[in-house]
Amino acid sequence: MPSALAGYRICDFTGQLAGAGATKWLAAFGAEVIRIEDPVRQGRWDILRGNPPYKDERRGIDMGGAFNNHNTDKLGITLNLKTDKAKDILRKLIAASDVVSENFAAGVLEKWGFGYDALREIRPDIIYVSNCGFGHVGPYSRFKTWGPIVQAISGLTHTSGLPGQPPAGWGYSYMDHTGGYYMAMAILAALLHRQRTGEGQWVDLACTDAALTLNGPALLDWTVNGRRVRSRDVYSNRDQFSSMAPHNIYRCAGDDEWVAIACRDDTQWTALAECIGEPWTEAFTSVHTRLEKQDELDQLLSNWTQTRHKFDIESMLRSRQVPVGAVQKPAERIERDPTTANFGLWPMVTHSAIGDVRVDGQPVHFSVTDWQQKRGAACLSEHTRSVLTDLLGYTGDEVDTFYAEGVL
Amino acid sequence: MSVLTGIRIIELAHERTAFAGKLLAELGADVILIEPPEGTAARHYPPFVDDVPGIERSLHFWHYNAGKRGITLDLTRSGDQTRLRTLLATADVLIESEPSERIRALRLNFETTAKANPRLIHVAVTPYGRKEPLSNLAETDLTLMASGGPVWSCGYDDHSLPPSRGWGFQGYQTACHFAVMSVLTALLYRGNQTSGGGQFIDISITAALNVTTEGASYNWLVEGSTLQRQTGRHASIRPTGETQIQCADQRWANTGVPPRFPVEFARLLDWLRTLGLEEEFPEAVFLEMGANWEGPFDLSRIGIEDTITAVFTAGREALQLIARTVPAQSFFEGCQQAGLAVGVINSPEEAFEDIHFKARGMHVPLYRADLDRTVVHPGPPFSLPAAPSRLTRTAPRLGEHNAEIRGMP
Known part of the structure; x- marks a missing residue:
């Protein structure tokens, strides 16, 4: 099967998830992603390198499970950019690359002498994509972020929660994942522009800009109707603009077991009421009543769900075309739910030190140029020798000398 | 010129894919939204302009369909099916989220669309992928977020409270991010082929959510551990220190x-x-x-x-x-x-009014002729300086572009 992105080379300084997630996509579709790490700090500018989870409790700088998950199929080299020789090597690599990508705080790459003007001197049509919290322009451009801070600033933390409670926010770095998706889009879009025009450019991606646009119609409700989310209680398991009822997450039998149920219309409500088969449902046949007495409805529905198992409820309601979803735990959606395995969502990759381990795959399939994830993340400096000799034309002796001098 | 200037995208209106079409329109594509004669369901979703319902007044529809042109086709009639096929012959991308039976009935399966236009990139965004019968079930953003993993990790330290799903159609939006990444990847590939180069792209919304849960998935995959939700911070195997703090103004x-x-x-x-x-x-x-x-x-x-x-x-x-x-x-x-x-921790409107986002051009005023008012929309999430993103038109009125598009050769 041909690769969609074969022939593209990425000189990649990204790390964590917000950057590494972007180049993971590119590598899965066949781009050659060469990740640069700092030998002095053993690549720890990416805090995930060497950190848990560990397979079989084996620890070490090459054993980090999250790092492996986000860096499949990339090459890894080390360059000590405090040395002039490493900077020379980097210049050669940039000259041979289509894209330079990074997600440092604003201005870091420039401080090292590799800002956009310097990159363009090395290769005039270079594409440079930076991804930082607030972008390189604007009042907060010097401020620092990571996922939860981006979510807080942009409105996404505030709009997840229950009434009378503090914000629940997101129990993971939603905006590190999503920042990575936007970074991938920015790189691909810039490559398309170069394919058409031959022109490179610097794309200054700001994770908080992207997050702000994810608030949905709440922003127009503000600009058009002047309605503030702040002025009411957030109850985010309910429909944001109250047209569906029931629409909530209900307790089920067992320990911390829950099911989500929603009814779009009277037909779905009637089907749900028939499944429940209790007289109280007759008081809720009109959507106006269901919305008006939603607290009462939720209590009654919860009384029904909490004596039943979530998957029993799920299959019963699915058979009647009522929107339903058991709140699945990781083990359930990965091992029990056949739809994820059938989609090939958890590919096994081979990592030189960790061995065989499953990782997050891609939730898409292309009929002609599908993705592949086979190789785990690179061990520290794993591909330095091959990249320097095969791609950049150094001899083995020169590489030995670089290592001896602390360049690599 | 924007990145996708000259690229034509046909989008069969659906709440699950509307955001993908919007993002591609902001990148410059000519996105043509196909609605049934009575309009797509989302035109009836609140909130409405001045809280007055009406098919031209849904701010939900406006938000997700800004930047697109729109036509109506009655796909139960063969004449309009032919019109759709004619349009697809001129298109670069088709985005749809239809049940598989309807795709068969409309003869819109990829084998057929590809024969008429070998350069067509056909993107299907469905709950579990096109081949999975569960994809034909009724679902909402809430139920997909529950099945797909995000909900398990979000909520409070107190587990007698239910887990939480964030507002804003984040489940659909996550799938749409993958749709846009896929379209751009496929266009880049197609641009390097001398002929043909189209393909079918099958996107599963729940799969997209499953791989957008950070540690919840990889902790299980690597060491078989299960993260537990906590108030306002990362779900964790063991409890971690609180990170939210209430300030003097109660925010x-x-x-x-x-x-x-x-x-x-x-x-x-x-x-x-x-x-x-x-x-x-x-x-x-x-x-x-x-x-x-x-x-x-x-x-x-x-x-x-x-x-x-x-x-x-x-x-x-x-x-x-x-x-x-x-x-x-x-x-x-x-x-x-x-x-x-x-x-x-801003509310959405506080974020929108923040000086930083204003300075970065995130307020885009668009004139709405039918209501004679200017509406400020959020700007594109990112822009290429050499080929700027743009948002130049509000969401189409029902059938607004019938005359100029349906008459096309």
Whole structure:
């Protein structure tokens, strides 16, 4: 099967998830992603390198499970950019690359002498994509972020929660994942522009800009109707603009077991009421009543769900075309739910030190140029020798000398 | 010229895919939204302009369909089916989220569309993927977020409270991000082929959510452990310290990573002094020790060695004291000036009105002729300086472009 992105080379300084997630996509579709790490700090500018989870409790700088998950199929080299020789090597690599990508705080790459003007001197049509919290322009451009801070600033933390409670926010770095998706889009879009025009450019991606646009119609409700989310209680398991009822997450039998149920219309409500088969449902046949007495409805529905198992409820309601979803735990959606395995969502990759381990795959399939994830993340400096000799034309002796001098 | 200027995208209207079409329109594509004669369901979704319902007044529809042109086709009639096929012959991309039976009935399966237009990139975004019969079930953003993993990780320390799903159709939006990444990848591939180059792209919404849960998936995959939800912070195997703090104005802030470098302790101490709070904070002496620390802190000694524990405890407590004294926005700015990655927890409208986003051009006014009013939309999420993103038209009125598009050869 041909690769969609074969022939593209990425000189990649990204790390964590917000950057590494972007180049993971590119590598899965066949781009050659060469990740640069700092030998002095053993690549720890990416805090995930060497950190848990560990397979079989084996620890070490090459054993980090999250790092492996986000860096499949990339090459890894080390360059000590405090040395002039490493900077020379980097210049050669940039000259041979289509894209330079990074997600440092604003201005870091420039401080090292590799800002956009310097990159363009090395290769005039270079594409440079930076991804930082607030972008390189604007009042907060010097401020620092990571996922939860981006979510807080942009409105996404505030709009997840229950009434009378503090914000629940997101129990993971939603905006590190999503920042990575936007970074991938920015790189691909810039490559398309170069394919058409031959022109490179610097794309200054700001994770908080992207997050702000994810608030949905709440922003127009503000600009058009002047309605503030702040002025009411957030109850985010309910429909944001109250047209569906029931629409909530209900307790089920067992320990911390829950099911989500929603009814779009009277037909779905009637089907749900028939499944429940209790007289109280007759008081809720009109959507106006269901919305008006939603607290009462939720209590009654919860009384029904909490004596039943979530998957029993799920299959019963699915058979009647009522929107339903058991709140699945990781083990359930990965091992029990056949739809994820059938989609090939958890590919096994081979990592030189960790061995065989499953990782997050891609939730898409292309009929002609599908993705592949086979190789785990690179061990520290794993591909330095091959990249320097095969791609950049150094001899083995020169590489030995670089290592001896602390360049690599 | 924008990146996708000249690229034509046919989108069969559906709430699940509307955001993908919008993002591609912002990148310059000519996105043509196909609705049934009575309009797509989302035209009836609140909120409405001035809270008055009407098919041209849904702000939900406006938000997700800005930048597109729109036509109506009655796909139960063969004449309109032919019109759709004619359009597809001129198109670069088809985006749809239809049940598989309807795709068969409309003869829109990829084998057929590809025969008529071998350059067509056909993208299907469905709950579980095109081949999976479950994809034909009724689902909502809530039920997909529950099945797909995000909900399990979000909520409160108190597990007698239900887990939480964030507002804003985040489940659909996540799938749409993958749709846009896929379209751009496929266009790049097609651009390198001399002929043909189209393909079918099958996107599963629940799969997209399954791989957008950070540690919840990979902790299970690597070591078989299960993360548990916590209030306003990362789900974790073992409980971790709180990160949300209520400020003097009752608004919340996320305290991020507490101070851990000497310069951060020094700036925190300065700030405490500026606010006149040093007197009531005897532990300031430990901040001073932190500021004058020689060499890096050995973070693994926190909780073991008294001095380093006192220094780090003082750092966190100083932040709490300041937060109780100043409004959340001042707390955010002050912490950031001290080098700490702290964030104020804004509501969406507070974020939208923030000086930073205004300065970055995130307010885009668009004139709505039928209501004779200008509506400020959020701008594109990113832009290419050499080929700028743009948002130049509001969502189409029902059938607004029938005359100019349906008459096309």
